[in-house]
Amino acid sequence: MVSNPPPKPKHPFSFYLLPFILPILLITVWQLASNLDWLQSSILPSPLVIAQTLLDLLKSGELLKNIAVSLLRVLEGFAIGAGLGLIAGLIMGLSRSMERLLSLITGLLRPIPTIAWIPALILWMGIGESSKITVIAVGSFWPVLLSVIQGVRSTDPKYLEVARILEKDRVTLLTKVIIPSALPSIFTGLRIGMGIAWASVVGAELIAASSGIGFMIMYAREVSQPDVMLVGVAAIGLTGLLIDFLLLQLQRRLLKWNSVWGGES
Template sequence: MKKIYLWFTENYLSIIVPLILLLIWESCSRFNLIETKFLPSPSWIIREFFILLSNGELVRNLLISIIRVAEGFFIGVSLGIIVGIQVALNKNLQKSVRFIFGILRPIPVIAWIPVLILWLGIDESSKIAAISIGSFWSVLVSVVQAIRNVDKKYLEVAKVLRKDYKTTMLDVILPSTLPEIFTGIRIGIDVAWRSVIAAELIAASAGIGYMIMYARELFQIDIVLVGVFSIGLTGIVIEELVKVAERHLLRWNTNIYQEEVTRKI
C-alpha cells in the first residue's frame, strides 16, 4: 500500500491531467460542442474498444503487428550492432561509407515502402524489411557514437596488455557502450513500431494499421481512434519492457563498472 501511495504522489500529475482532458472532451461531446460524427466521445470510444477486445479483432490485429515488429526489429538491431561496430573500429571503412550513409539515413521509412513492395511484393517480406530499415539506423548511430565515447585509457591498457580483439570487445567496449546502445534500441523500437503501421496502412490484409485504414474507408471513426490509441498504449508497454530489460542488464553503477573493467584487463 505504501508503494502505491509513493508511486501516486510521484506520478499524480501524469494521471490527473489526462483525466481532466478526457472530462473536458466528454463534456463537449455531451453538450454538442463538437461534432461527434468526426470526433466521438471518450465513453463511446471505450465502448467500441471493449467490443473489439471481446470479439478478438483488436487482439488479433495487434498480435500480427507485434510479431512483424519483433521479426524486423531483431534483424535491424542485429545488423545495426554488427555494422556499427565495424564502422566505429575501422577508420577506412568509416570513410568509405560516410557519403553513402549520409544519403540513405535521412530517407524516411515510408519512402522505402513503395520500393520494397515492388521488390518484395505485398506479403510479409516488404513489411519486415521496412521495419528493419527503420530500426537499423537508430541502433547503428548509437553503436558508433557509443564506441567513440569509450574511455581511451581502457583501450590503451588493453592494447598494452596485448589483449585480443574478442577480449577487448567483450570485456571493455561492450560493457561501456551498453547504456548508449540501449538508448538506440529504445529509439529503434519506437521507429520500428511506427514503420509497421505505415507499411500496414499502404499494403496489408491484417494488422492494426490495416484495421485503421479499413475503418476509415467505412467512416468508422470510433474504430479508427481505438486503433490509434491502441498503438500508443502498445508503444508505451513495449518501451517499458525495454526499460526493464535495460535495468536488469545494466545493474552496475559507474564505479562498479570501472573497477570490473580494470580488473578484467
C-alpha cells in the first residue's frame, strides 16, 4: 500500500528528440521537392523562402505586432467567456433546478458553430474589437461550462460526507472540497476553451479585420504572397502550442497533489 512519489525518470536525449523527427523529415522532403521544381513556388514556396520571409517579418516587427493584436483579443475574450462559463457551470453543477431551467437554452445554443455567430455579431456590434472579442467569448464559454458542470457533479459523495461530519459551511464546502475536486476537469475545459478561442480569433479576423494574424494571412492572399500567408499559418500553430504549454505548466503546478494530472500528461 506504500505509494511513494512517482520517481522522475531521467529520459535519454533521444526522448526529447523524438517529436522533432517527423517535422524535420517533412520539411526536408518539401525542400527537395522545391529544389527539383516539383512544386510551383507561387502556390507552395520552399521552406527556405518561407524562413527568409519569417526573418523579414520578424525584423520589421510586423509578425509580432499582428500576433500581439490577436493574442490580446484572445485573452480578453477568453477571460470573459471562461469566466462566465465558470460561474454558470458552478451554478448549474450545484443546483439541479438551475440546470433544468437552463437546459433547453444551452442545448439549443451549444451546437451552433462559433463562426456562425460572426455575421450576426458584426451586424450588431460593427467590425470593431467588440464583435471579435464576443466571438472568442462565445467559443471559449461552452467547453468551460461543460467541464465545470461535469467536475462539480463528479465530486466524491464520501468527501461531501466528511465535510458534513466536520460541520463545514457552504462556502468552505465549495472552496475547499467541490472546486479542488473539480479542478482537473475544469482544467481540461480551460485548455479546450483556449484552443477554440485562438481558432475563433483567426476566423473572425479572416472575415473582418484590419490587424491581427488572421488579417495578415487574408491580406497576403489578396496580394498573392503565399510565403507570408504560410508564415502566418505557422505562427498560429506555434502560438497555440505555446499557450497550451503554458496552461499545462499552470495545471501541473496547481494539481501537484494529483498523481495523474499533476504528473506528466
